[in-house]
Amino acid sequence: MSDLLTLAGVGRKSANVILLEVYGIANGVAVDTHAKRISNLMGFSSQKEPEKIEQDLIKILPHDLLKDVNHLFVWHGRNTCVARNPKCDVCTVKEFCKSFKNK
Ligand code: SF4
Numbered sequence: 487m488s489d490l491l492t493l494a495g496v497g498r499k500s501a502n503v504i505l506l507e508v509y510g511i512a513n514g515v516a517v518d519t520h521a522k523r524i525s526n527l528m529g530f531s532s533q534k535e536p537e538k539i540e541q542d543l544i545k546i547l548p549h550d551l552l553k554d555v556n557h558l559f560v561w562h563g564r565n566t567c568v569a570r571n572p573k574c575d576v577c578t579v580k581e582f583c584k585s586f587k588n589k
Pocket of ligand 1: 573578579583586
Protein backbone atom coordinates (compact mmCIF):
# COMPACT_ATOMS: atom_id res chain seq x y z
CA MET A 487 0.00 0.00 0.00
CA SER A 488 2.64 2.54 0.96
CA ASP A 489 4.61 1.91 -2.25
CA LEU A 490 1.49 2.19 -4.44
CA LEU A 491 0.49 5.47 -2.79
CA THR A 492 3.76 7.03 -3.97
CA LEU A 493 2.61 6.64 -7.61
CA ALA A 494 1.03 9.67 -9.29
CA GLY A 495 -2.75 9.44 -9.42
CA VAL A 496 -3.00 6.39 -7.15
CA GLY A 497 -5.10 6.84 -4.02
CA ARG A 498 -6.28 4.27 -1.48
CA LYS A 499 -9.21 3.15 -3.64
CA SER A 500 -7.03 2.28 -6.61
CA ALA A 501 -4.30 0.88 -4.40
CA ASN A 502 -6.77 -1.45 -2.68
CA VAL A 503 -8.04 -2.65 -6.07
CA ILE A 504 -4.50 -3.29 -7.32
CA LEU A 505 -3.51 -5.10 -4.14
CA LEU A 506 -6.55 -7.36 -4.31
CA GLU A 507 -6.87 -8.01 -8.02
CA VAL A 508 -3.16 -8.19 -8.92
CA TYR A 509 -1.55 -9.50 -5.74
CA GLY A 510 -4.45 -11.20 -3.94
CA ILE A 511 -3.94 -9.03 -0.85
CA ALA A 512 -7.10 -7.87 0.94
CA ASN A 513 -6.18 -5.62 3.85
CA GLY A 514 -8.53 -2.75 3.08
CA VAL A 515 -11.67 -1.79 1.20
CA ALA A 516 -11.83 0.12 -2.07
CA VAL A 517 -14.44 2.73 -1.20
CA ASP A 518 -16.00 3.84 -4.48
CA THR A 519 -19.30 5.64 -4.99
CA HIS A 520 -21.33 2.47 -4.29
CA ALA A 521 -19.42 1.52 -1.14
CA LYS A 522 -19.70 5.09 0.14
CA ARG A 523 -23.44 5.45 -0.51
CA ILE A 524 -24.41 2.02 0.83
CA SER A 525 -22.19 2.31 3.90
CA ASN A 526 -23.88 5.59 4.78
CA LEU A 527 -27.40 4.32 4.05
CA MET A 528 -27.00 1.06 5.94
CA GLY A 529 -25.34 2.74 8.89
CA PHE A 530 -21.92 1.12 8.58
CA SER A 531 -20.35 4.58 8.65
CA SER A 532 -21.53 8.14 9.10
CA GLN A 533 -18.35 9.50 7.55
CA LYS A 534 -18.23 11.20 4.13
CA GLU A 535 -14.54 10.79 3.29
CA PRO A 536 -13.71 7.43 1.66
CA GLU A 537 -10.61 6.94 3.81
CA LYS A 538 -12.65 7.30 7.02
CA ILE A 539 -15.42 5.05 5.69
CA GLU A 540 -12.78 2.43 4.89
CA GLN A 541 -11.50 2.55 8.46
CA ASP A 542 -15.05 2.11 9.81
CA LEU A 543 -15.62 -0.86 7.49
CA ILE A 544 -12.34 -2.50 8.50
CA LYS A 545 -13.41 -2.27 12.15
CA ILE A 546 -16.73 -4.06 11.64
CA LEU A 547 -16.06 -6.53 8.83
CA PRO A 548 -14.45 -9.92 9.42
CA HIS A 549 -11.03 -9.84 7.77
CA ASP A 550 -11.79 -12.80 5.52
CA LEU A 551 -14.67 -10.86 3.91
CA LEU A 552 -12.51 -7.92 2.82
CA LYS A 553 -11.70 -9.65 -0.47
CA ASP A 554 -15.39 -9.77 -1.43
CA VAL A 555 -16.92 -6.65 0.06
CA ASN A 556 -16.20 -4.17 -2.73
CA HIS A 557 -17.69 -6.52 -5.32
CA LEU A 558 -20.76 -6.92 -3.11
CA PHE A 559 -21.15 -3.14 -2.74
CA VAL A 560 -20.84 -2.63 -6.51
CA TRP A 561 -23.27 -5.44 -7.30
CA HIS A 562 -25.80 -4.26 -4.73
CA GLY A 563 -25.38 -0.63 -5.79
CA ARG A 564 -25.92 -1.36 -9.48
CA ASN A 565 -28.86 -3.69 -9.05
CA THR A 566 -30.79 -2.80 -5.91
CA CYS A 567 -29.46 0.13 -3.91
CA VAL A 568 -29.18 2.34 -6.98
CA ALA A 569 -28.26 5.95 -6.36
CA ARG A 570 -31.36 7.91 -7.28
CA ASN A 571 -34.02 5.30 -6.66
CA PRO A 572 -33.05 2.47 -4.31
CA LYS A 573 -35.32 -0.56 -4.65
CA CYS A 574 -35.94 -0.93 -0.93
CA ASP A 575 -39.11 -2.94 -1.39
CA VAL A 576 -37.16 -5.84 -2.95
CA CYS A 577 -33.89 -5.35 -1.05
CA THR A 578 -32.77 -8.55 0.67
CA VAL A 579 -30.83 -6.69 3.37
CA LYS A 580 -33.43 -4.06 4.26
CA GLU A 581 -33.90 -5.50 7.76
CA PHE A 582 -30.28 -4.53 8.47
CA CYS A 583 -30.50 -1.08 6.85
CA LYS A 584 -30.53 2.02 9.04
CA SER A 585 -32.07 4.13 6.27
CA PHE A 586 -34.89 1.66 5.69
CA LYS A 587 -35.65 1.41 9.42
CA ASN A 588 -35.86 5.19 9.65
CA LYS A 589 -38.42 5.56 6.85
S1 SF4 B 1 -33.10 -1.01 2.12
FE1 SF4 B 1 -32.95 0.49 0.47
S2 SF4 B 1 -31.44 2.02 1.16
FE2 SF4 B 1 -31.19 0.17 2.44
S3 SF4 B 1 -29.60 -1.03 1.40
FE3 SF4 B 1 -31.58 -1.77 0.65
S4 SF4 B 1 -31.98 -0.61 -1.22
FE4 SF4 B 1 -30.35 0.48 -0.07
